[in-house]
Amino acid sequence: MIGHSGMSHNKWDIMKKQSSLITGGECDMSEKLLAGGIEAGGTKIVCAVGTGPDDLTRGVFPSGSDPDAAIREVTDWLRAEQGRRGTLRAVGIGSFGPVDLDPTSPRYGFITSTPKPGWRDADVLGTVRRSFPDVPVAFDTDVNAAALGERRWGAAKGLGDFVYITIGTGIGAGVVAGGRPLHGLVHPEAGHMRIPRVPGDDFTGVCPYHGDCWEGLCSGPAMYRRTGTPATEIPPDSEAWRLHARYTALALGNIVCALSPRRIILGGSVPKGGLLGGERFFAMVRAEVQHVLNGYVVSPALEQGIGEFIVPPGLGDDAGVCGALALALDELDQAG
Numbered sequence: 001m002i003g004h005s006g007m008s009h010n011k012w013d014i015m016k017k018q019s020s021l022i023t024g025g026e027c028d029m030s031e032k033l034l035a036g037g038i039e040a041g042g043t044k045i046v047c048a049v050g051t052g053p054d055d056l057t058r059g060v061f062p063s064g065s066d067p068d069a070a071i072r073e074v075t076d077w078l079r080a081e082q083g084r085r086g087t088l089r090a091v092g093i094g095s096f097g098p099v100d101l102d103p104t105s106p107r108y109g110f111i112t113s114t115p116k117p118g119w120r121d122a123d124v125l126g127t128v129r130r131s132f133p134d135v136p137v138a139f140d141t142d143v144n145a146a147a148l149g150e151r152r153w154g155a156a157k158g159l160g161d162f163v164y165i166t167i168g169t170g171i172g173a174g175v176v177a178g179g180r181p182l183h184g185l186v187h188p189e190a191g192h193m194r195i196p197r198v199p200g201d202d203f204t205g206v207c208p209y210h211g212d213c214w215e216g217l218c219s220g221p222a223m224y225r226r227t228g229t230p231a232t233e234i235p236p237d238s239e240a241w242r243l244h245a246r247y248t249a250l251a252l253g254n255i256v257c258a259l260s261p262r263r264i265i266l267g268g269s270v271p272k273g274g275l276l277g278g279e280r281f282f283a284m285v286r287a288e289v290q291h292v293l294n295g296y297v298v299s300p301a302l303e304q305g306i307g308e309f310i311v312p313p314g315l316g317d318d319a320g321v322c323g324a325l326a327l328a329l330d331e332l333d334q335a336g
Contacts, residue, residue: 032051032052032055033051033089033090033329033332034050034051034085034086034087034088035049035050035051035088035089035090035091035092035325035328035332036048036049036078036132036325036328037050037094037321037324037326038074038091038093038095038128038321038324039094039142039145039320039321039323039324040063040095040096040124040142041063041096041169041320042116042169042170043062043063043169044060044061044062045060045061045063045070045071045073046058046060046321047059047061047074047077047324048322048325049078049082049085049088050325052322052325053154053315053318053322056318056321057081057085058321059077061073061074063119064118065116066118067122067124071124071128074128075131075132078131078132079131088132088135089135089136089328089332090135090136090138090329090331090332091128091132091135091136091138091328092137092138092140092323092325092326092327092328092330093109093124093125093128093137093138093139093140093145093324093327094140094141094144094145094320094323094327095139095140095141095142096111096114096116096142096172097111097114097141097142097172098111098112098113098114098186098189099112099124099139099141099187100112101139101140101141101183101186101187102183102186107121107123108125109124109125109129109139110122110124110125110126111124115208124139125137125139136331137328137331138327138328138330139327140181140187140327141172141174141181142320143165143166143172143173143174144174144175144176144181144182144187145174145323145327146174146315146319146320146322146323147162147163147174147175147181148176148330149315149318149323149324150265150313150314150315150319150323151176151179151326152322152326152329153322153326154313154314154315155263155265155312155313155314156176156263156314157314159176159262159263160176160179161177161259161260162176162262162263162264162265163175163176163255163261163263163264163265164265164313164319165190165264165265165266165268166267166268166320167219167220167248167266167269167270167271168219168220168268168270169219170191170215170219171190171191171214171215171219171268172189172191173188173189173190173191174188175188175190175259177259190251191213191214191215192209192210192213192215193213193214193251194213194214195213195217195247195250195251195254196250197212198243201243203222203225203226203243205222206219206221206222214248214251217244218244218247218248218251218270219270223270226240226243227240230274231270231274232269234276235275236276236280241276241281242284244270245281245284245285245287245288248266248285248288249285249288249289249291252264252285252289252310253292256293256297256302257293260297262301263301263308263309263310264309264311265311265313265314266282266310266311267313267319271285271312282311282312285310286306286307286310289302289310290303290306
């Protein structure tokens with residue numbers, strides 16, 4: 001069990017310097033609900049206190065290999081911000097996974113079979129709840145949370161059926177159907193779907209479970225293993241980008257055929273395109289998706305409207321942490 005540990009003023013000063021305040025005009029706190037958000041990623045944990053993307057105080061901490069220590073830093077920071085800004089009405093957690101999302105399971109809120117050292121079987125939800133026993137705490141995958149953030153404030157406003165995908169250290173997909181995140185048996189693991197190989201490409205992939213699944217072929221680590229260069233530094237004319245666009249389009253074609261979303265949002269570090277550029281990356285993927293579908297799924301959104309069908313996040317790099325905030329606010333909405 002993680003409890004509150006005393007911290008020196010110096011440490012709080014350092015933590016405050018690590019935080020950034022994103023301002024967007026005057027905020028009437030009497031009308032807006034103050035909530036906390038935790039985006040637990042494989043490399044870092046981003047946490048925030050605020051009422052929305054225009055009123056957000058943010059802190060960033062390494063996730064490391066000790067989940068108890070990492071989450072303690074986060075909950076201590078949230079309590080400090082609560083003392084500065086006011087009482088938190090709810091907290092939302094969007095976590096990397098896989099995670100247990102079954103509320104009837106004794107392991108609800110746990111990270112399960114992750115390859116990340118130290119985090120297998122980590123009780124993320126329980127730890128945060130023990131730190132905030134009188135506050136509702138909502139829990140979901142990081143990509144489902146990001147999807148909810150995009151629906152509330154970003155590129156999916158007004159949509160009830162869409163998919164949010166992140167391509168970075170791994171590949172994950174948050175599916176919103178009928179206005180709610182899809183959970184089902186566990187939660188979507190679209191990054192691990194198997195896709196046809198491009199003839200002549202003998203790259204074995206990097207996924208420890210499946211080798212050359214979509215994540216194994218197209219994640220940031222896969223791009224690095226294939227080229228020996230981080231995705232941000234791969235030359236624009238590299239064959240790696242052509243292969244990435246093709247494999248991503250094959251995966252998106254599967255998603256279109258299986259889920260029929262009204263929009264696909266592609267986030268994460270890789271779709272920024274590095275030296276290639278995000279606009280060129282998206283243009284390549286859109287053209288490949290049209291080629292993969294070959295006119296079978298008939299909709300203006302997949303023809304002249306493809307530029308508004310496959311889009312970057314409206315919230316940019318804040319999609320994840322704003323999504324965690326949206327989880328908290330949705331919890332309050334459902335409670336009435």
